[in-house]
Amino acid sequence: MARRRLRSFVVALALAGLVLGVIAVDARVRTSAGHEAEERNAAIVRATGLPELALSTTSSWLRHPALAAPSAGASEAPLGLDVDPAGAVIPRRAREREILLRRDVP
Amino acid sequence: MRGALLAYALGAMRRRAGRNLAIVLGLAVVVLAFATVLFTSEGLRAMSQRYAADAPSLTVERLVGGRASLVDVADVARVESIASVRSVTPRVWGYLYLAALEANVTIVSSRDTSPLGVDALGDGDAIFGADVAHSLGLRAGDRVAVSAAASAPDEVPMPRFLRVRALLPRESALVGGDLVIVNETSARELLGVPADRATDLAVDVFPPEESSVVAGAIVDALGGGARVIDRESLGRSFELTFDARAGLLAATLLPALLAFLLLAWERLTGLSDEERREIGVLKAIGWTTSDVLWARLWEAGLVALAGSLLGLALAYVHAFVLGAPLLAPALFGWSNVRPALVITPSSDPIGLLMLLAAIVVPFAGISIVPAWRAANVDPDRLLR
Numbered sequence: 001m002a003r004r005r006l007r008s009f010v011v012a013l014a015l016a017g018l019v020l021g022v023i024a025v026d027a028r029v030r031t032s033a034g035h036e037a038e039e040r041n042a043a044i045v046r047a048t049g050l051p052e053l054a055l056s057t058t059s060s061w062l063r064h065p066a067l068a069a070p071s072a073g074a075s076e077a078p079l080g081l082d083v084d085p086a087g088a089v090i091p092r093r094a095r096e097r098e099i100l101l102r103r104d105v106p
Numbered sequence: 107m108r109g110a111l112l113a114y115a116l117g118a119m120r121r122r123a124g125r126n127l128a129i130v131l132g133l134a135v136v137v138l139a140f141a142t143v144l145f146t147s148e149g150l151r152a153m154s155q156r157y158a159a160d161a162p163s164l165t166v167e168r169l170v171g172g173r174a175s176l177v178d179v180a181d182v183a184r185v186e187s188i189a190s191v192r193s194v195t196p197r198v199w200g201y202l203y204l205a206a207l208e209a210n211v212t213i214v215s216s217r218d219t220s221p222l223g224v225d226a227l228g229d230g231d232a233i234f235g236a237d238v239a240h241s242l243g244l245r246a247g248d249r250v251a252v253s254a255a256a257s258a259p260d261e262v263p264m265p266r267f268l269r270v271r272a273l274l275p276r277e278s279a280l281v282g283g284d285l286v287i288v289n290e291t292s293a294r295e296l297l298g299v300p301a302d303r304a305t306d307l308a309v310d311v312f313p314p315e316e317s318s319v320v321a322g323a324i325v326d327a328l329g330g331g332a333r334v335i336d337r338e339s340l341g342r343s344f345e346l347t348f349d350a351r352a353g354l355l356a357a358t359l360l361p362a363l364l365a366f367l368l369l370a371w372e373r374l375t376g377l378s379d380e381e382r383r384e385i386g387v388l389k390a391i392g393w394t395t396s397d398v399l400w401a402r403l404w405e406a407g408l409v410a411l412a413g414s415l416l417g418l419a420l421a422y423v424h425a426f427v428l429g430a431p432l433l434a435p436a437l438f439g440w441s442n443v444r445p446a447l448v449i450t451p452s453s454d455p456i457g458l459l460m461l462l463a464a465i466v467v468p469f470a471g472i473s474i475v476p477a478w479r480a481a482n483v484d485p486d487r488l489l490r
Contacts, residue, residue: 005116006109016415023422027451030426034450038153041281042160043221044274048214049197049308051161051340053154054283054445064212067165067174067306067335 111397115404118384126405129370130413133469136366137417138424139359140461145425146433147352148457149449154344157281161340162195162308163317166324167333174333176303181328185309188323190316196304198293202286204238204252209443211238213286215293224272227289232268236276237283237443244270252286254296266295279445355436363465371472382480389485398481399474406473410466418458426451 052064199214251265274282321334429447
Protein backbone atom coordinates (compact mmCIF):
# COMPACT_ATOMS: atom_id res chain seq x y z
CA MET A 1 0.00 0.00 0.00
CA ALA A 2 2.76 2.37 1.07
CA ARG A 3 4.79 1.42 -1.99
CA ARG A 4 1.84 2.22 -4.25
CA ARG A 5 1.42 5.60 -2.59
CA LEU A 6 5.10 6.37 -3.02
CA ARG A 7 4.92 5.31 -6.66
CA SER A 8 1.94 7.65 -7.21
CA PHE A 9 3.92 10.38 -5.48
CA VAL A 10 6.90 9.83 -7.76
CA VAL A 11 4.59 9.94 -10.81
CA ALA A 12 3.02 13.20 -9.54
CA LEU A 13 6.47 14.62 -8.89
CA ALA A 14 7.58 13.63 -12.39
CA LEU A 15 4.48 15.29 -13.85
CA ALA A 16 5.22 18.47 -11.89
CA GLY A 17 8.81 18.32 -13.13
CA LEU A 18 7.53 17.89 -16.68
CA VAL A 19 5.29 20.96 -16.34
CA LEU A 20 8.22 22.97 -14.96
CA GLY A 21 10.43 21.69 -17.77
CA VAL A 22 7.87 22.71 -20.41
CA ILE A 23 7.65 26.16 -18.77
CA ALA A 24 11.45 26.47 -18.71
CA VAL A 25 11.74 25.53 -22.40
CA ASP A 26 8.88 27.87 -23.32
CA ALA A 27 10.47 30.68 -21.29
CA ARG A 28 13.77 30.13 -23.10
CA VAL A 29 12.07 30.26 -26.52
CA ARG A 30 10.05 33.34 -25.53
CA THR A 31 13.09 35.07 -24.07
CA SER A 32 15.07 34.47 -27.24
CA ALA A 33 12.22 35.69 -29.47
CA GLY A 34 11.59 38.55 -27.04
CA HIS A 35 15.18 39.75 -27.29
CA GLU A 36 14.90 39.82 -31.07
CA ALA A 37 11.65 41.81 -30.79
CA GLU A 38 13.30 44.15 -28.28
CA GLU A 39 16.09 44.83 -30.77
CA ARG A 40 13.46 45.75 -33.38
CA ASN A 41 11.69 47.95 -30.84
CA ALA A 42 14.98 49.56 -29.87
CA ALA A 43 15.30 50.66 -33.50
CA ILE A 44 12.01 52.56 -33.09
CA VAL A 45 13.35 54.17 -29.92
CA ARG A 46 16.54 55.15 -31.76
CA ALA A 47 14.53 56.63 -34.64
CA THR A 48 12.15 58.60 -32.42
CA GLY A 49 14.13 59.11 -29.20
CA LEU A 50 11.00 58.24 -27.21
CA PRO A 51 11.66 55.24 -24.92
CA GLU A 52 8.49 54.93 -22.86
CA LEU A 53 6.05 52.05 -23.11
CA ALA A 54 2.56 52.66 -24.45
CA LEU A 55 0.90 52.28 -21.07
CA SER A 56 -1.61 54.90 -20.05
CA THR A 57 -3.01 54.64 -16.58
CA THR A 58 -5.24 57.61 -15.97
CA SER A 59 -7.95 59.57 -17.70
CA SER A 60 -5.33 62.06 -18.90
CA TRP A 61 -3.22 61.00 -21.86
CA LEU A 62 -0.06 59.68 -20.25
CA ARG A 63 2.00 58.59 -23.22
CA HIS A 64 5.66 59.44 -22.49
CA PRO A 65 4.68 60.87 -19.09
CA ALA A 66 8.23 61.37 -17.84
CA LEU A 67 8.89 63.66 -20.80
CA ALA A 68 5.48 65.22 -21.29
CA ALA A 69 4.29 66.16 -17.83
CA PRO A 70 6.80 67.19 -15.16
CA SER A 71 4.66 65.90 -12.31
CA ALA A 72 2.69 63.07 -13.94
CA GLY A 73 4.85 60.27 -12.59
CA ALA A 74 4.43 61.52 -9.04
CA SER A 75 0.73 60.66 -9.27
CA GLU A 76 1.83 57.05 -8.79
CA ALA A 77 2.79 57.91 -5.23
CA PRO A 78 0.14 60.20 -3.77
CA LEU A 79 1.93 60.43 -0.43
CA GLY A 80 5.40 60.70 -1.95
CA LEU A 81 7.56 63.77 -1.97
CA ASP A 82 6.83 66.23 -4.76
CA VAL A 83 9.81 65.49 -6.96
CA ASP A 84 10.35 65.53 -10.69
CA PRO A 85 9.29 62.04 -11.88
CA ALA A 86 12.04 61.80 -14.45
CA GLY A 87 14.68 63.02 -12.02
CA ALA A 88 15.34 66.06 -14.20
CA VAL A 89 18.25 68.28 -13.34
CA ILE A 90 16.89 71.71 -12.49
CA PRO A 91 19.61 73.17 -10.29
CA ARG A 92 19.78 76.81 -9.38
CA ARG A 93 21.91 78.86 -11.69
CA ALA A 94 25.49 79.32 -10.65
CA ARG A 95 25.03 82.98 -9.75
CA GLU A 96 22.02 82.22 -7.58
CA ARG A 97 23.96 79.51 -5.82
CA GLU A 98 26.76 81.96 -5.14
CA ILE A 99 24.32 84.46 -3.70
CA LEU A 100 22.78 81.81 -1.49
CA LEU A 101 26.15 80.62 -0.24
CA ARG A 102 27.72 84.07 0.26
CA ARG A 103 25.25 86.29 2.01
CA ASP A 104 27.61 89.24 1.74
CA VAL A 105 27.19 89.44 -2.06
CA PRO A 106 25.00 92.46 -2.77
CA MET B 107 11.59 6.37 8.71
CA ARG B 108 11.52 9.25 6.25
CA GLY B 109 9.83 7.03 3.65
CA ALA B 110 7.25 5.95 6.22
CA LEU B 111 6.55 9.57 7.12
CA LEU B 112 6.09 10.44 3.46
CA ALA B 113 3.86 7.42 2.89
CA TYR B 114 1.78 8.38 5.91
CA ALA B 115 1.52 12.01 4.71
CA LEU B 116 0.40 10.82 1.26
CA GLY B 117 -2.20 8.57 2.83
CA ALA B 118 -3.43 11.42 5.03
CA MET B 119 -3.69 13.65 1.97
CA ARG B 120 -5.84 11.05 0.25
CA ARG B 121 -8.06 10.57 3.29
CA ARG B 122 -8.70 14.32 3.44
CA ALA B 123 -8.76 14.78 -0.34
CA GLY B 124 -11.68 17.24 -0.43
CA ARG B 125 -10.21 19.60 2.15
CA ASN B 126 -6.72 19.41 0.69
CA LEU B 127 -7.98 20.00 -2.84
CA ALA B 128 -9.84 23.13 -1.68
CA ILE B 129 -6.67 24.41 0.00
CA VAL B 130 -4.55 23.61 -3.09
CA LEU B 131 -6.97 25.58 -5.27
CA GLY B 132 -7.11 28.50 -2.82
CA LEU B 133 -3.32 28.60 -2.61
CA ALA B 134 -3.05 28.37 -6.41
CA VAL B 135 -5.38 31.38 -6.86
CA VAL B 136 -3.38 33.48 -4.35
CA VAL B 137 -0.04 32.51 -5.95
CA LEU B 138 -1.53 33.16 -9.42
CA ALA B 139 -2.53 36.71 -8.42
CA PHE B 140 0.79 37.65 -6.80
CA ALA B 141 2.98 35.87 -9.36
CA THR B 142 1.15 37.56 -12.26
CA VAL B 143 1.93 40.96 -10.75
CA LEU B 144 5.55 39.91 -10.23
CA PHE B 145 6.00 38.44 -13.74
CA THR B 146 4.31 41.39 -15.45
CA SER B 147 6.09 44.12 -13.51
CA GLU B 148 9.49 42.39 -13.90
CA GLY B 149 8.93 41.97 -17.65
CA LEU B 150 7.84 45.58 -18.12
CA ARG B 151 10.68 46.86 -15.95
CA ALA B 152 13.27 44.90 -17.97
CA MET B 153 11.79 46.19 -21.24
CA SER B 154 11.77 49.78 -20.00
CA GLN B 155 15.40 49.55 -18.95
CA ARG B 156 16.34 48.12 -22.33
CA TYR B 157 14.63 50.95 -24.23
CA ALA B 158 15.82 53.68 -21.88
CA ALA B 159 19.36 52.71 -22.94
CA ASP B 160 18.52 53.91 -26.46
CA ALA B 161 17.04 57.25 -25.39
CA PRO B 162 19.10 60.41 -26.01
CA SER B 163 21.78 61.08 -23.36
CA LEU B 164 19.91 64.22 -22.33
CA THR B 165 16.53 65.68 -23.24
CA VAL B 166 16.15 69.43 -22.83
CA GLU B 167 12.72 70.91 -22.32
CA ARG B 168 11.48 74.32 -21.29
CA LEU B 169 9.08 74.88 -18.43
CA VAL B 170 6.81 77.91 -18.32
CA GLY B 171 4.78 78.18 -15.15
CA GLY B 172 5.86 74.64 -14.27
CA ARG B 173 4.42 73.21 -17.48
CA ALA B 174 6.26 71.88 -20.49
CA SER B 175 6.44 74.50 -23.23
CA LEU B 176 8.09 74.72 -26.66
CA VAL B 177 11.86 75.12 -26.88
CA ASP B 178 13.50 77.90 -28.89
CA VAL B 179 15.43 76.34 -31.80
CA ALA B 180 18.08 79.04 -31.27
CA ASP B 181 19.02 77.20 -28.06
CA VAL B 182 20.55 74.45 -30.24
CA ALA B 183 23.67 76.56 -30.91
CA ARG B 184 24.09 77.38 -27.20
CA VAL B 185 23.89 73.71 -26.22
CA GLU B 186 26.18 72.64 -29.07
CA SER B 187 28.90 74.97 -27.80
CA ILE B 188 29.15 73.03 -24.50
CA ALA B 189 32.11 70.65 -24.27
CA SER B 190 31.31 66.89 -24.61
CA VAL B 191 28.11 67.60 -26.55
CA ARG B 192 28.32 65.55 -29.75
CA SER B 193 25.03 66.52 -31.37
CA VAL B 194 21.81 68.39 -30.62
CA THR B 195 18.60 67.53 -32.46
CA PRO B 196 15.48 69.65 -32.10
CA ARG B 197 12.55 67.25 -31.98
CA VAL B 198 8.93 67.92 -32.85
CA TRP B 199 6.44 65.56 -31.31
CA GLY B 200 3.08 65.68 -29.60
CA TYR B 201 -0.38 64.26 -29.50
CA LEU B 202 -3.06 64.52 -32.17
CA TYR B 203 -6.64 63.52 -31.58
CA LEU B 204 -7.99 61.38 -34.40
CA ALA B 205 -11.77 61.62 -34.45
CA ALA B 206 -12.03 58.40 -36.46
CA LEU B 207 -10.30 56.55 -33.64
CA GLU B 208 -11.68 58.63 -30.80
CA ALA B 209 -8.16 58.48 -29.43
CA ASN B 210 -4.90 60.38 -29.33
CA VAL B 211 -1.96 59.25 -31.39
CA THR B 212 1.64 60.36 -30.91
CA ILE B 213 2.95 62.31 -33.90
CA VAL B 214 6.74 62.29 -33.87
CA SER B 215 9.25 63.69 -36.32
CA SER B 216 12.26 61.62 -37.22
CA ARG B 217 15.24 62.78 -39.27
CA ASP B 218 16.75 59.33 -39.56
CA THR B 219 14.38 56.44 -40.21
CA SER B 220 17.15 54.12 -41.40
CA PRO B 221 17.01 52.08 -38.13
CA LEU B 222 13.47 51.17 -39.23
CA GLY B 223 14.63 50.12 -42.69
CA VAL B 224 12.85 53.04 -44.35
CA ASP B 225 14.52 55.71 -46.53
CA ALA B 226 14.16 59.38 -45.60
CA LEU B 227 10.52 60.41 -45.29
CA GLY B 228 9.20 63.03 -47.72
CA ASP B 229 6.56 65.64 -46.87
CA GLY B 230 3.30 63.82 -46.17
CA ASP B 231 4.97 60.41 -45.82
CA ALA B 232 4.30 58.54 -42.59
CA ILE B 233 5.20 55.32 -40.81
CA PHE B 234 2.20 54.13 -38.81
CA GLY B 235 2.20 52.16 -35.59
CA ALA B 236 0.49 48.77 -35.90
CA ASP B 237 -2.42 49.58 -33.58
CA VAL B 238 -3.28 52.86 -35.30
CA ALA B 239 -3.00 51.22 -38.72
CA HIS B 240 -5.08 48.25 -37.64
CA SER B 241 -7.77 50.48 -36.13
CA LEU B 242 -7.96 52.60 -39.30
CA GLY B 243 -7.61 49.59 -41.63
CA LEU B 244 -4.47 51.02 -43.25
CA ARG B 245 -1.93 49.22 -45.43
CA ALA B 246 1.35 50.41 -46.91
CA GLY B 247 0.69 52.73 -49.86
CA ASP B 248 -2.71 53.97 -48.59
CA ARG B 249 -3.47 57.66 -48.14
CA VAL B 250 -5.28 58.87 -45.07
CA ALA B 251 -6.65 62.31 -44.11
CA VAL B 252 -5.96 63.59 -40.60
CA SER B 253 -7.05 66.90 -39.13
CA ALA B 254 -4.11 69.18 -38.44
CA ALA B 255 -3.88 71.77 -35.69
CA ALA B 256 -4.64 75.37 -36.69
CA SER B 257 -1.49 77.50 -36.58
CA ALA B 258 -3.44 80.78 -36.20
CA PRO B 259 -6.57 81.50 -34.14
CA ASP B 260 -8.63 82.52 -37.19
CA GLU B 261 -7.45 79.64 -39.37
CA VAL B 262 -9.88 76.85 -40.13
CA PRO B 263 -8.11 73.52 -39.52
CA MET B 264 -7.72 71.72 -42.83
CA PRO B 265 -7.21 68.00 -43.15
CA ARG B 266 -3.76 66.88 -44.25
CA PHE B 267 -3.17 63.75 -46.30
CA LEU B 268 -0.58 61.27 -45.14
CA ARG B 269 0.79 58.51 -47.34
CA VAL B 270 1.48 55.28 -45.49
CA ARG B 271 5.11 54.47 -46.34
CA ALA B 272 5.41 51.57 -43.92
CA LEU B 273 3.83 49.99 -40.87
CA LEU B 274 5.64 49.19 -37.65
CA PRO B 275 5.42 45.48 -36.81
CA ARG B 276 2.64 44.34 -34.54
CA GLU B 277 5.14 42.92 -32.03
CA SER B 278 6.43 46.47 -31.54
CA ALA B 279 3.05 47.73 -30.36
CA LEU B 280 4.18 48.28 -26.77
CA VAL B 281 6.66 50.89 -27.99
CA GLY B 282 5.19 52.08 -31.28
CA GLY B 283 1.54 50.99 -31.43
CA ASP B 284 0.23 54.56 -31.24
CA LEU B 285 3.03 56.28 -33.19
CA VAL B 286 2.77 58.14 -36.47
CA ILE B 287 6.33 58.91 -37.58
CA VAL B 288 6.65 61.75 -40.11
CA ASN B 289 9.32 64.21 -41.19
CA GLU B 290 9.82 67.50 -39.39
CA THR B 291 7.81 69.61 -41.88
CA SER B 292 4.78 67.32 -41.64
CA ALA B 293 5.05 67.14 -37.84
CA ARG B 294 5.05 70.95 -37.61
CA GLU B 295 2.00 71.12 -39.89
CA LEU B 296 0.09 68.47 -38.00
CA LEU B 297 0.91 69.76 -34.52
CA GLY B 298 0.96 73.48 -35.28
CA VAL B 299 4.53 73.97 -34.05
CA PRO B 300 6.17 77.12 -35.53
CA ALA B 301 9.44 76.78 -37.47
CA ASP B 302 11.50 78.49 -34.74
CA ARG B 303 10.24 76.21 -31.99
CA ALA B 304 10.62 72.52 -31.10
CA THR B 305 9.07 70.22 -28.51
CA ASP B 306 12.43 69.41 -26.97
CA LEU B 307 16.12 68.98 -27.78
CA ALA B 308 17.72 65.54 -27.91
CA VAL B 309 21.34 65.89 -26.82
CA ASP B 310 23.97 63.24 -27.47
CA VAL B 311 26.86 63.40 -24.99
CA PHE B 312 30.23 61.71 -25.28
CA PRO B 313 31.58 60.32 -23.03
CA PRO B 314 28.22 59.42 -21.44
CA GLU B 315 29.70 59.78 -17.93
CA GLU B 316 29.78 63.53 -18.54
CA SER B 317 25.98 63.71 -18.82
CA SER B 318 25.34 65.10 -15.35
CA VAL B 319 28.02 67.78 -15.77
CA VAL B 320 26.68 68.71 -19.21
CA ALA B 321 23.12 68.80 -17.78
CA GLY B 322 24.20 71.41 -15.23
CA ALA B 323 26.03 73.38 -17.94
CA ILE B 324 22.89 73.35 -20.14
CA VAL B 325 20.76 74.71 -17.30
CA ASP B 326 23.32 77.46 -16.71
CA ALA B 327 23.51 78.23 -20.45
CA LEU B 328 19.76 78.32 -21.09
CA GLY B 329 18.71 79.98 -17.88
CA GLY B 330 15.75 79.32 -15.62
CA GLY B 331 12.95 77.21 -16.96
CA ALA B 332 15.20 74.68 -18.66
CA ARG B 333 14.40 71.10 -17.69
CA VAL B 334 17.10 68.59 -18.49
CA ILE B 335 16.28 64.89 -18.28
CA ASP B 336 19.22 62.56 -17.93
CA ARG B 337 18.97 59.10 -19.55
CA GLU B 338 20.10 57.40 -16.34
CA SER B 339 17.48 59.26 -14.33
CA LEU B 340 14.85 58.34 -16.90
CA GLY B 341 15.72 54.64 -16.43
CA ARG B 342 15.58 55.04 -12.65
CA SER B 343 12.24 56.80 -12.92
CA PHE B 344 10.85 53.87 -14.99
CA GLU B 345 12.11 51.45 -12.35
CA LEU B 346 10.51 53.42 -9.52
CA THR B 347 7.26 53.73 -11.43
CA PHE B 348 7.01 49.97 -12.00
CA ASP B 349 8.05 49.27 -8.42
CA ALA B 350 5.30 51.60 -7.22
CA ARG B 351 2.71 50.07 -9.56
CA ALA B 352 3.64 46.49 -8.62
CA GLY B 353 3.64 47.45 -4.93
CA LEU B 354 0.20 49.04 -5.20
CA LEU B 355 -1.21 46.04 -7.05
CA ALA B 356 0.34 43.64 -4.53
CA ALA B 357 -1.08 45.74 -1.69
CA THR B 358 -4.56 45.44 -3.16
CA LEU B 359 -4.08 41.65 -3.25
CA LEU B 360 -2.97 41.39 0.38
CA PRO B 361 -6.53 41.00 1.70
CA ALA B 362 -6.88 37.93 -0.58
CA LEU B 363 -3.75 36.41 0.98
CA LEU B 364 -4.96 37.19 4.49
CA ALA B 365 -8.40 35.77 3.70
CA PHE B 366 -6.80 32.59 2.40
CA LEU B 367 -4.58 32.21 5.47
CA LEU B 368 -7.57 32.84 7.70
CA LEU B 369 -9.55 30.22 5.85
CA ALA B 370 -6.66 27.76 6.03
CA TRP B 371 -6.27 28.49 9.75
CA GLU B 372 -9.94 27.86 10.30
CA ARG B 373 -9.85 24.61 8.32
CA LEU B 374 -6.61 23.32 9.79
CA THR B 375 -6.83 24.29 13.46
CA GLY B 376 -9.98 22.40 14.18
CA LEU B 377 -8.67 18.82 14.23
CA SER B 378 -11.49 16.37 13.62
CA ASP B 379 -12.07 13.43 16.01
CA GLU B 380 -10.71 11.17 13.31
CA GLU B 381 -7.47 13.15 13.09
CA ARG B 382 -7.05 13.22 16.87
CA ARG B 383 -7.61 9.45 16.97
CA GLU B 384 -5.07 9.04 14.19
CA ILE B 385 -2.44 10.97 16.15
CA GLY B 386 -3.33 8.92 19.26
CA VAL B 387 -2.77 5.64 17.38
CA LEU B 388 0.56 6.88 16.00
CA LYS B 389 1.75 7.87 19.47
CA ALA B 390 0.50 4.57 20.91
CA ILE B 391 2.51 2.52 18.39
CA GLY B 392 5.68 4.41 19.25
CA TRP B 393 5.81 7.54 17.06
CA THR B 394 7.40 10.46 18.85
CA THR B 395 5.95 13.99 18.87
CA SER B 396 8.66 14.92 16.41
CA ASP B 397 7.60 12.12 14.02
CA VAL B 398 3.98 13.28 14.15
CA LEU B 399 5.04 16.86 13.44
CA TRP B 400 7.25 15.79 10.55
CA ALA B 401 4.41 13.78 9.05
CA ARG B 402 2.15 16.81 9.36
CA LEU B 403 4.82 19.05 7.87
CA TRP B 404 5.18 16.66 4.93
CA GLU B 405 1.43 16.81 4.34
CA ALA B 406 1.34 20.61 4.57
CA GLY B 407 4.46 20.89 2.43
CA LEU B 408 3.03 18.67 -0.31
CA VAL B 409 -0.23 20.62 -0.32
CA ALA B 410 1.73 23.91 -0.44
CA LEU B 411 4.00 22.56 -3.20
CA ALA B 412 1.04 21.45 -5.31
CA GLY B 413 -0.79 24.77 -4.82
CA SER B 414 2.31 26.86 -5.48
CA LEU B 415 3.29 24.95 -8.62
CA LEU B 416 -0.24 25.12 -9.96
CA GLY B 417 -0.41 28.86 -9.18
CA LEU B 418 2.97 29.55 -10.77
CA ALA B 419 2.12 27.56 -13.91
CA LEU B 420 -1.20 29.41 -14.24
CA ALA B 421 0.51 32.78 -13.63
CA TYR B 422 3.10 31.99 -16.32
CA VAL B 423 0.38 31.13 -18.83
CA HIS B 424 -1.67 34.18 -17.80
CA ALA B 425 1.21 36.66 -18.01
CA PHE B 426 3.30 35.42 -20.92
CA VAL B 427 1.00 33.29 -23.07
CA LEU B 428 -2.32 35.14 -22.72
CA GLY B 429 -0.86 38.64 -22.18
CA ALA B 430 -2.25 39.12 -18.64
CA PRO B 431 -5.88 39.76 -19.69
CA LEU B 432 -6.96 40.16 -16.04
CA LEU B 433 -4.26 42.76 -15.34
CA ALA B 434 -3.99 44.63 -18.66
CA PRO B 435 -7.13 46.78 -18.21
CA ALA B 436 -5.61 48.21 -15.02
CA LEU B 437 -2.38 49.02 -16.87
CA PHE B 438 -3.75 50.44 -20.11
CA GLY B 439 -6.47 52.73 -18.82
CA TRP B 440 -9.08 54.07 -21.15
CA SER B 441 -7.32 54.69 -24.45
CA ASN B 442 -8.89 53.20 -27.58
CA VAL B 443 -5.45 52.44 -28.99
CA ARG B 444 -4.39 49.57 -26.79
CA PRO B 445 -1.30 47.58 -27.63
CA ALA B 446 -1.19 43.84 -27.02
CA LEU B 447 0.77 43.13 -23.86
CA VAL B 448 3.61 40.93 -25.11
CA ILE B 449 6.03 40.48 -22.23
CA THR B 450 9.35 38.72 -22.43
CA PRO B 451 9.94 36.43 -19.44
CA SER B 452 12.43 38.08 -17.15
CA SER B 453 13.60 36.01 -14.22
CA ASP B 454 13.90 37.35 -10.72
CA PRO B 455 14.50 34.16 -8.67
CA ILE B 456 14.90 36.08 -5.41
CA GLY B 457 11.58 37.89 -5.86
CA LEU B 458 9.89 34.61 -6.73
CA LEU B 459 11.38 32.82 -3.72
CA MET B 460 10.34 35.67 -1.43
CA LEU B 461 6.83 35.54 -2.86
CA LEU B 462 6.57 31.78 -2.27
CA ALA B 463 8.09 32.11 1.20
CA ALA B 464 5.59 34.84 2.12
CA ILE B 465 2.70 32.54 1.20
CA VAL B 466 3.96 29.02 1.94
CA VAL B 467 5.77 29.58 5.27
CA PRO B 468 2.77 31.02 7.14
CA PHE B 469 0.61 28.29 5.60
CA ALA B 470 2.97 25.52 6.78
CA GLY B 471 3.19 27.23 10.19
CA ILE B 472 -0.54 27.30 10.79
CA SER B 473 -0.87 23.69 9.71
CA ILE B 474 1.57 22.26 12.28
CA VAL B 475 0.33 24.20 15.31
CA PRO B 476 -2.80 22.04 15.88
CA ALA B 477 -0.82 18.83 15.29
CA TRP B 478 1.80 19.97 17.80
CA ARG B 479 -0.94 20.65 20.36
CA ALA B 480 -2.54 17.23 19.77
CA ALA B 481 0.79 15.39 19.74
CA ASN B 482 1.59 16.70 23.21
CA VAL B 483 -1.57 15.17 24.66
CA ASP B 484 -1.47 11.71 26.23
CA PRO B 485 -2.36 9.07 23.54
CA ASP B 486 -4.80 7.46 25.91
CA ARG B 487 -6.83 10.69 26.03
CA LEU B 488 -6.68 11.07 22.26
CA LEU B 489 -7.98 7.55 21.70
CA ARG B 490 -10.90 7.81 24.12
